[in-house]
Each structure stands twice: as C-alpha cells, then as structure tokens.
Amino acid sequence: MENNDVIFGINGPVVTVKNSKTFSMMEMVYVGKQRLVGEVIKITDKATTIQVYEETTGLKPGDTVIGTGAPMNVLLGPGIMDNIFDGIERPLKEIEKMSGSPFISRGAAVSPLDTEKKWDVHITVKTGDKLKGGDIYATIPETAIIEHRVMVPPNMSGEVVKTVKDGKYSIHDTVIVIKDKSGKKIDLSLCQQWPIRTPRPVINKMPADIPLITGQRVIDTLFPVSKGGTAAVPGGFGAGKTMTQHQLAKWCDADIIVYVGCGERGNEMSQVLQEFGELIDPKSGRPMTDRTVLIANTSNMPVAAREASIYTGITLAEYYRDMGYHCAIMADSTSRWAEALREISGRLEEMPAEEGFPAYLPSRLSEFYERAARVQNLNGSEGSVTVIGAVSPQGADFSEPVTQNTKRFTRCFWALDKSLAYARHYPAINWMTSYSEYFTDLDAWFEQNQGRDFIEYRSKINAILQEENKLMEIVKLIGADVLPDDQKLIIETARVIRVGFLQQNAFHKEDTYVPLEKQKLMMKTILHLHEVASDLIGRNIPISRITSLGLFDKLTKMKYDIPNNKLELFKNYEKEIDEALNTTLTAEFN
Amino acid sequence: MVLDYVGVKEINGSLIVLDGVKDAFNEEIVDIRLDNGTVRQGRIVQMDGERIVVQVFESTRNISLKNTKTRLTGKPMEMPLSKEIIGRILNGSGKPIDGLGDIYPEKKANINGTPLNPVSRIYPKNYINTGISTIDTLITLIRGQKLPIFSGSGMKHNELAVQIVRQAKIADDDGKGFCVVFAAMGVKNDVADYFKRSFEEFGVMNKVVMLLNLANDPIIERILTPKCALTVAEYLAFELDMHVLVIMTDMTSYAEALREFSSSKGEIPGRKGYPGYLYSDLASLYERAGMVKGSKGSVTQIPILTMPNDDITHPVPDLTGYITEGQIVLDRALQGQGIYPPISILPSLSRLMKDGIGEGYTRADHQALANQLFSSYAKVIDARSLASVIGAEELSPIDKKYIAFGEKFEEQFVNQKFTENRSVEQSLDLGWDLLGYLPRGELDRVDDAILDKYYKPHEE
Numbered sequence A: 001m002e003n004n005d006v007i008f009g010i011n012g013p014v015v016t017v018k019n020s021k022t023f024s025m026m027e028m029v030y031v032g033k034q035r036l037v038g039e040v041i042k043i044t045d046k047a048t049t050i051q052v053y054e055e056t057t058g059l060k061p062g063d064t065v066i067g068t069g070a071p072m073n074v075l076l077g078p079g080i081m082d083n084i085f086d087g088i089e090r091p092l093k094e095i096e097k098m099s100g101s102p103f104i105s106r107g108a109a110v111s112p113l114d115t116e117k118k119w120d121v122h123i124t125v126k127t128g129d130k131l132k133g134g135d136i137y138a139t140i141p142e143t144a145i146i147e148h149r150v151m152v153p154p155n156m157s158g159e160v161v162k163t164v165k166d167g168k169y170s171i172h173d174t175v176i177v178i179k180d181k182s183g184k185k186i187d188l189s190l191c192q193q194w195p196i197r198t199p200r201p202v203i204n205k206m207p208a209d210i211p212l213i214t215g216q217r218v219i220d221t222l223f224p225v226s227k228g229g230t231a232a233v234p235g236g237f238g239a240g241k242t243m244t245q246h247q248l249a250k251w252c253d254a255d256i257i258v259y260v261g262c263g264e265r266g267n268e269m270s271q272v273l274q275e276f277g278e279l280i281d282p283k284s285g286r287p288m289t290d291r292t293v294l295i296a297n298t299s300n301m302p303v304a305a306r307e308a309s310i311y312t313g314i315t316l317a318e319y320y321r322d323m324g325y326h327c328a329i330m331a332d333s334t335s336r337w338a339e340a341l342r343e344i345s346g347r348l349e350e351m352p353a354e355e356g357f358p359a360y361l362p363s364r365l366s367e368f369y370e371r372a373a374r375v376q377n378l379n380g381s382e383g384s385v386t387v388i389g390a391v392s393p394q395g396a397d398f399s400e401p402v403t404q405n406t407k408r409f410t411r412c413f414w415a416l417d418k419s420l421a422y423a424r425h426y427p428a429i430n431w432m433t434s435y436s437e438y439f440t441d442l443d444a445w446f447e448q449n450q451g452r453d454f455i456e457y458r459s460k461i462n463a464i465l466q467e468e469n470k471l472m473e474i475v476k477l478i479g480a481d482v483l484p485d486d487q488k489l490i491i492e493t494a495r496v497i498r499v500g501f502l503q504q505n506a507f508h509k510e511d512t513y514v515p516l517e518k519q520k521l522m523m524k525t526i527l528h529l530h531e532v533a534s535d536l537i538g539r540n541i542p543i544s545r546i547t548s549l550g551l552f553d554k555l556t557k558m559k560y561d562i563p564n565n566k567l568e569l570f571k572n573y574e575k576e577i578d579e580a581l582n583t584t585l586t587a588e589f590n
Numbered sequence B: 001m002v003l004d005y006v007g008v009k010e011i012n013g014s015l016i017v018l019d020g021v022k023d024a025f026n027e028e029i030v031d032i033r034l035d036n037g038t039v040r041q042g043r044i045v046q047m048d049g050e051r052i053v054v055q056v057f058e059s060t061r062n063i064s065l066k067n068t069k070t071r072l073t074g075k076p077m078e079m080p081l082s083k084e085i086i087g088r089i090l091n092g093s094g095k096p097i098d099g100l101g102d103i104y105p106e107k108k109a110n111i112n113g114t115p116l117n118p119v120s121r122i123y124p125k126n127y128i129n130t131g132i133s134t135i136d137t138l139i140t141l142i143r144g145q146k147l148p149i150f151s152g153s154g155m156k157h158n159e160l161a162v163q164i165v166r167q168a169k170i171a172d173d174d175g176k177g178f179c180v181v182f183a184a185m186g187v188k189n190d191v192a193d194y195f196k197r198s199f200e201e202f203g204v205m206n207k208v209v210m211l212l213n214l215a216n217d218p219i220i221e222r223i224l225t226p227k228c229a230l231t232v233a234e235y236l237a238f239e240l241d242m243h244v245l246v247i248m249t250d251m252t253s254y255a256e257a258l259r260e261f262s263s264s265k266g267e268i269p270g271r272k273g274y275p276g277y278l279y280s281d282l283a284s285l286y287e288r289a290g291m292v293k294g295s296k297g298s299v300t301q302i303p304i305l306t307m308p309n310d311d312i313t314h315p316v317p318d319l320t321g322y323i324t325e326g327q328i329v330l331d332r333a334l335q336g337q338g339i340y341p342p343i344s345i346l347p348s349l350s351r352l353m354k355d356g357i358g359e360g361y362t363r364a365d366h367q368a369l370a371n372q373l374f375s376s377y378a379k380v381i382d383a384r385s386l387a388s389v390i391g392a393e394e395l396s397p398i399d400k401k402y403i404a405f406g407e408k409f410e411e412q413f414v415n416q417k418f419t420e421n422r423s424v425e426q427s428l429d430l431g432w433d434l435l436g437y438l439p440r441g442e443l444d445r446v447d448d449a450i451l452d453k454y455y456k457p458h459e460e
Helices: A092-099 A217-220 A243-250 A266-278 A303-322 A332-346 A361-369 A401-411 A418-422 A439-450 A454-479 A485-502 A515-539 A542-548 A553-558 A569-589 B133-138 B157-167 B189-203 B218-240 B249-266 B278-285 B315-323 B332-336 B368-390 B397-414 B422-436 B448-455
Strands: A007-012 A014-016 A029-033 A034-042 A047-052 A065-073 A074-078 A119-123 A134-143 A145-149 A158-163 A167-169 A176-179 A184-189 A192-195 A204-206 A230-234 A256-262 A292-297 A324-334 A372-377 A382-391 B005-008 B010-012 B015-018 B028-034 B040-047 B051-056 B068-074 B078-081 B089-091 B109-112 B149-151 B177-188 B208-214 B241-250 B296-305 B324-330
Touching: A007 B157, A014 A034, A029 A047, A034 A303, A047 A303, A065 A192, A074 A303, A119 B278, A184 A243, A217 A454, A217 A485, A217 A515, A230 A243, A230 A401, A243 A256, A243 A266, A243 A382, A256 A266, A256 A332, A266 A292, A292 A303, A303 A324, A303 A332, A303 A361, A303 A382, A332 A361, A332 A382, A332 A401, A332 B218, A332 B278, A361 A382, A361 A401, A382 A401, A439 A454, A439 A515, A454 A485, A454 A515, A454 B368, A485 A515, A485 A542, A485 A553, A515 A542, A515 A553, A542 A569, A553 A569, B028 B051, B089 B189, B109 B208, B109 B218, B133 B368, B133 B397, B149 B157, B149 B315, B157 B189, B157 B241, B157 B296, B177 B189, B177 B218, B177 B249, B189 B208, B208 B218, B218 B241, B218 B249, B218 B278, B218 B296, B241 B249, B249 B278, B249 B315, B278 B315, B296 B315, B315 B324, B368 B397, B368 B422, B397 B422
Parallel strands: A230 A382, A256 A292, A256 A324, A324 A382, B089 B208, B149 B296, B149 B324, B177 B208, B177 B241, B241 B296
Antiparallel strands: A007 A014, A007 B040, A014 A047, A029 A034, A029 A065, A034 A047, A074 A192, A119 A134, A119 A167, A134 A145, A158 A176, A176 A184, A204 A372, A372 A382, B005 B068, B010 B015, B015 B051, B028 B040, B028 B068, B040 B051, B078 B109
8 A cells, every 4th residue: 555644743752644544543653764663642634643652853754654553552472571671562671682782772673572482382272172252272381480371362262173282382373273253264373462552351350358468567457458459659759659669569469560660760670670580589489570570661761652651561461360360560650651641742732731731631540540450351260450559749749630630549548758758767658648448348358367356456556556646746745754654655655566567677688578477466466565564554553664674675676586487486575575564563562 | 965944934032933944854953054154053843844943052142034044964963972072171062162172073972862771771889988978878879870969059069069079989999980071051150160170179170071051151052961961971981981970050950941942932831830841851861870781881970959949849859859869958957057068868868879888888787877867867856846845954855865966966977077088987987976875775777786786875
C-alpha cells in the first residue's frame, strides 16, 4: 500500500500528521527515518496526533509515519523474568550490547525477548484436546523457581490437531496447532502479544481476604494489604517511599514482583539491579532477580514512554497472574506518570483541570488501580495482582490532585511522615493518618492462622497509640512531669511500641524481615509488661521505680536480641518481667 | 545549495516565527544575520509544516520583520570538545570569552545528551571526604552522586561550595584526574568572580572549566548553560576518565528562565507559572551524573539553588529534591547564631550514603552513630519547642540534658572554620564525644557492642 502519511508539525514529543484517514486510536506507529516508536492519541478529520516515545530531535516535516495496524502492545513469553525493560518493553541489556555505549541510542529495534534462545519445552496437551482461551499447553522452566506456563491467547479456542515433541524450542517456533470452530488452523508458538491498555480477561474477581505478608511490622500488623489489593505510599522527598517499595519487593510473599521505576533516578535502578542480584530469597534460596522483572524508565528517558511504563508493568503482571501466580507490582512513582499525562495534555492544548492536570486524571488512575484483583483465571487457576503505588505529592502536600484521587481508588493508605523521617524513624509510616480498609476482610484469615489473640493484641496496641497521641497534645503544652503515673505508663509503653515495634531497621539482618509469629510475640510481650506495670501502679508503686528496672529499654531492643528462628526466647522475657516486678512489689511491702 | 530566508513573520519575546521554510528539522540550529552584520543563533523549537518557531539565543532586540536573513545550519546544537577545554572560560552557550581563541574540537556532541542506560550505570559507592563534619558524618557525599545545596539569598552556600572544592578528595588514590566544571546561571558578577578568585587561590584554575551566564546575559542562553556544562563534564568523565565535580548555581534562575521562555511560547503553565515539564527538564540535567561501566571517570553534581522566601515547598527545590539523591539544607536561624556552615541536619539527607559508609569504607560504627545523632537532635528540637512554652526551668532533667547536648552539638560539631579540614575519624570521634552528654539509656539506635566500644559518658 502506498503511504502518504507524512509529518506536518512537531512540538516536543508530539507530532501531527495532516489529512490522514488510515490511523486508529492508540495505534502504534513508526515515525521518521529512524523509525521512532509512537502512539496515536488524537484523531480529527484534519489531523492525527501522535506521541513519540523517543527524542524528536532531527525529525522533519515530510518524514513518513508508518502505522502498524495494532495498538501499543507487549510481547509475552519466556524470558521476561530476571530481565530489565524500558517503558515500552525494550530490553535494556540487549540495547547496551547492541549500541556498545552506555547511552541509549534512538530507534533501537530489538525484540523484547530473546528470539534465539532455546527453551526446554514440555508439552502438556495431546492431539484431540479441546482448548479454550487461557488454557495451558506447555510449560518451561523459566528460572530456577518460576515455571512459565504457555497459554492459549484469551480470545482463541479450538481443538489440538498437532503437537511437537518435548524438546528445545525458541519463542517463535510453532509448538501446537489448533483448529477453531470455523475450521481454520492456528499455529501457536511460545509467545503472544497483548495491548497494554486493555486488561486481560478473567472469569471473576474474588474477595480480598488473604493478606500479602510483607514482614514489615507496621504494615502486617496495623495496616495490612490483601493479595489483589491496592495500596498507596505517599510521601515528600526523603520520606522513604523508595526504601519502603524496595523492602516490599524484597520480602513480600508474592511469587512474582514487577518493579516499575517510573520517572525515578537512574542510580536507584542500578542499585535495585545490584541488590536484588545479590539478595537471596529465604523461601527459595535463589537470587531475588529470579522472580523479579524490572521496568526502568528513569526521569531523563522520554516522557511518553514513562506514561506507557505503568501499563506495560501491569500487563506483564496480569500475564503471570493468568498462569496462576500471585504477583505484586510496585509503581515508583505514580506522580511521575500523572505528570507525564499533564505534560502531554499540555502539548495537546487540552483544557486543564486542577493544577494543570487533565480532567481525565481520576479516570485514568481508577482504570489502573482497578486492574488489581485476586481472580479466578480463564483456565480456572487462582492468581492475583497487588498494586502498590508510590505517590510523590508536590511540596509534600497531601491535598494535591494525584494524592487525593489515588486515595479514592486505593484501599490502603500508608502515609509517610516527614518528621518521622527526620528523626530517622523508618519505615516512616504515620500510624495516625494511615489506614487500611482490608482489616475486616482479613480478620478471618488472621484468626485462622495466628489466632484470635493476634487481632486482640493489635487493637490494644492501636488503643495505646491513640491514647498517647492525645496525651502528647498535653505534654507539648505543659511537659510530661505533671502527668499522673498511669498516663506516664501509657507514654512509656507507647515509646516501646514506636521504637521497639513500629520502627524497623532494613539494614539489620534479623530485623529487615520479621515473620508474623514473631510480630505477635513482640506485641504480646510489650502488652504483658504494660499490664503487669499498670497493676503495680494501681498498688501505688511509683512509675520511676518500674522504669528504673530497665525492662522498657530491654523490650525496645528485643527486635535485635531475639533471632527470627529462636522465638522460644520470648518466654524468658516474660519470666524476667514477672520476676523483676514481683521483687519490686515484695520489696515495697516489706 | 544554501538558502537564506529574508525577514520573519512574527516576533514574540525570544521567539521568532518564519514561514515557507523547507527541509528544516526539529531542534536544528539556525543563523540569523541582521542588516548591521551581527549574527545571532537560534534553535527550532516547534514546526507546523513550513512554519517554524525559532528560539533566539541572544535576545530579539533590534530584529524587525524585515531586517534579517536566516540560514539553516543543518546541525543540532553541538558543543566542541577537546582536552584543551580545561582551564578555559566560556559563555553560557559554550563560546570562549577569555580571549584565548576558539577551541579546536576533537569531537562535537549534541548538548541535549542521550539518556544513560540504567543497565550501564555503576551504583556509586565511593565516598568523597569533604573535611566537613556534618557532611562527612551525616550527609556523606558519594562519587557520582547529585547532591544539591538548598539555600536562600544571603546564606553562605557559595562559601560552602568553595570549601567542598578545596577540601574534597575527589581525585584518584594517586591524586590524578580531577577537575571542576563550574556553571553560573543568572548569578551576579561578584559571585562568579568570587569562585574564580577562590579557584586561583587554591591553584586549581588550570583544572576548571567555567561557563558564565551572568544576571544580565540573555535568558535563552541560560537555558543552554547547564546543558553545555554537563556535555563537557560527560566528555571529561566518560571519555577522558576524569573525576568531575560539577557546580551549578543558581538553579532557581535557570528554572525562571525556562518559565519566561515557556510563557512567551504560550504554553499552559503548571504550578506557580512554571511549565508542566519542569520536572522532566530538571531531570534531564540532574540525571547526567553518575558512573558508567567501561570508564574510570565520574560526574558528581553539586547544584546550588536559592529557595524563594526560604520555602522548601517551592516548585524548584521541591522537584529538585524528588530527582536528586538527597539535599543539603541551609538554615537562616543557624546562620544567625553565627554557625558556619549553617547546615540544618534534620531535613538534609544523602540517599547514597548507606552503601558508601561503614566497614571497609569509613568505619563500622558510622551508620549507627549517624542514626543516633539524627534521632537525638530531633529530640533536642522537641525539647526546645517545649521549653519555649513552659520555660527552660520547668523541663524534666532529661530534656535539660538534651538542650545542653543540642547547644554543644551545634557549636562544636556543626560549626567549623572555613579553613578547617577534619578527617572522617575526627568527625566520628567528635560525634561520640558529644553523645557522651546523654545517658546511655537514651541511645536506642545503637547496639550494645558499639556502645561498649565508643560510648564514654561525661562526668556531671
């Protein structure tokens, strides 16, 4: 077909083509001689507007624009795990090899997945089997811990008419042939394409009643998120958003981690690459990278690709979910994505809404967060995608549009607090302003797996923190000395909870990940001390006598002193508390 | 065939519009010859068919609709590069102004640069010893980091930057391959002169490249200044294997120039009138720091910015903080107390510090000490605010100890002479000495083994 579609106007990353009727919305196009990747974002009868995912320096009016006939999509198949892509699924390691320089050259045309590599394929179907969309027909050991399950694309079905033998195949080799209802034969290989802006279909969504265990005390205990849930991590710069995201990516009990570095720092990505490669997952004994895929669109990479990176990430997560895995996607940071929307909207001269953001910001955000869920897949298996999005509010002001709209669509809100971060209290999740709506959904699970007392301890801890917050208002005005002893005890216990429990040291080998069992015992021990001490205060023993025993300081350090595999030591702590306080009591009455 | 386009269609601020231009490309550089013989340069920033919008670097003064001839150069904005550039003084768009003639280029590079592949980066880990206690102990600077100084008008950010340049051990172990790229954007002549004199005093002027766009120079040139400076820095670091320290002052002026340009282009403004792409634009500068595989050099950035009205939530410091790997925040109250450098430690941060300190780098107790100092100093601030309500006399004994610790900390640890160069060990020991004014039970960020080794309480 003759191609008359040529560039008319150029404004930053936005290119217009005049008098063209050939393009469809969201179609992927190649722009100019260097074949820069772009996407159609607006069509009128006079002009088609395209956002280009690469630097537009050097483009000329008159250069050709070639449509691909398909929307922006990603290639899904083995080789995604342990890989690092840019915002539109170009493999950065391959680009490095190809360009031979540390800089990313433009128009680099590389297949997202290795087309040469031969995978060990095991065919799981035989001739005559009826397959529908989502059904698994082959398995491949993708990494040491992840089995890749090759599925029929969701919109296809039919009867298997031919299969190959188990053996070594590359991703484009045909491994089975199916015949659909109309009798048409379709070759299926090891990979498939999927448009990034379309959610992959499922049978139905399931309730969010299983927690995502993260090993972070403040999250697991006070603000748990469920598998298939959504959480927002807002915080000003330096509040520890990225640290929190890294901790979750390292320790949460999802099978697959998709980490999207959206408009963030290049050095941070190289840190993730290095750290995750060295870190050994305690459950599998393999490097963390074996279950991780990174999408890196750093802040200096093209803004339009930044906008796409979030969708690329969640599509990859959905693909693995369809295989029956629990996936978690960390998006750091969704504010940069919203800003990319704003930037492109500005270039299109659209009417801005709040703070220059386009009016469709809330609908885009809700579309994205709604893709998180625990689901029953087309093939009947169960999987989930949990979305944890960092938000970087301008001036750390939570009333700005991105934070406010994110709050509407996420059910967990881990508000990071500047003053906690200043005092180097990490994770700086403020226990007064954060919330989790999953509490009640998860209660049944906690009761079954950790016992009713876990929930009781949690509410008691919560009550003490609330109480302390009220008391601190008074303390700020008149000082702590004038409080009665029982209120002083609240403040003392709350200090142990804050420093000894909520604060967690990511660099300490015992403290970086804490199993639920230990979290529960820590709460139990702290509450035990609180109860015994308040009993003593009820018998008119001054609190100074009790604090001088050093028990509170000892509990503050139990997170370091008790290794995760020696939980029986908690017994000794309780014994010690009882003995010490008994001695005090007897001494007082003799 | 070379075509001259006579006249322009429209003039608006620093932009001119031409019609009927054929075969131009986006971001191409054009020469604009005035009737009186002067030549100015401009860059194509927007195109609609044959209508092009050109940004003129040296103001549009004297340009009329008829008195110009415009010629396409066929090149994007490029910077001539060679080893000889070290020691030279250039203007904001990279042309020599020291009267020593043109730079004979070994190569030319597009000043916009290309994004670094995250895979090719080396995660920076080597700390730079600056000899300043607060920075070395609490906000450790790492080679390849971008660590801005957030300051305000009238504060001693220039002195601090000069002291870092003088004392910092940036060079290799054998003391080779170190140089400074200094980019001045919209600063007063005195400031540029102060840096120049200081460099001459330490005898490093032959290791400095200066790019000067002073307060009265054209604003469009100001937009190019940091780009040119970083292009030079990348060349020196990644092709000549040098350790380059880039000082850029003042980023607020840069952002204002960008705002001026954006508004004359008629773009939709974001917060405080700054363009919506300010974040991406700043990122395209700050991200040009780091270390890459296959090269021994590094680019370390110390941008300086003045916070309008000392407001850290102003868009420029705010967006900067989201991109850079930490920040050094100066405080007017500390400067008022006569403390130099007036670094407010609580909001200051170095993100890369955690992997560049400790055993094998500085000393095993470094991280714990830093955490404890931050945490204890935060309590000092609490105690002070309480004292301002109920009076210092009414404070509990422990709060009084914190007040005393806070004063000593500011006077002895934060405060240091402009010429004083403290080793890391000295700074760490000083930190432990000061913690000795607090009872051991208060030090809850340090485990007992380290406390046993370093903690020595002072006599009452």
